[in-house]
Amino acid sequence: MQPSTLLPLLFTGVLLATVIQLEIISIAFQKLGLSPRSALLLMLRALLGSGINIPLGSIAGNPAAAPPPDIPAWRRIRSPATPPAARRMIIA
Numbered sequence: 355m356q357p358s359t360l361l362p363l364l365f366t367g368v369l370l371a372t373v374i375q376l377e378i379i380s381i382a383f384q385k386l387g388l389s390p391r392s393a394l395l396l397m398l399r400a401l402l403g404s405g406i407n408i409p410l411g412s413i414a415g416n417p418a419a420a421p422p423p424d425i426p427a428w429r430r431i432r433s434p435a436t437p438p439a440a441r442r443m444i445i446a
Contacts, residue, residue: 407446415441 383393 409444409446412442412444415443 379397380390380393383390383396388396
């Protein structure tokens with residue numbers, strides 16, 4: 355296919371996929387009993403809330419394993435010489 359015919363076809367496919375997704379979301383909100391205004395507010399709050407990352411706590415993680423001794427020295431370039439003592443995993 356030539357690019358001049360492929361580009362409108364690609365644009366139409368993306369537009370169709372977007373419209374189908376929006377229809378599925380609107381049907382889901384209607385089944386939940388939300389009005390269009392409250393559904394819009396819910397979507398905007400979810401979008402804004404996804405940008406805020408509040409750490410709730412942290413737990414101890416597993417220390418990195420040392421490379422096995424049978425690996426030649428030239429293959430250990432990417433691995434650290436000594437593993438870190440302790441890692442913390444942040445729960446957000």
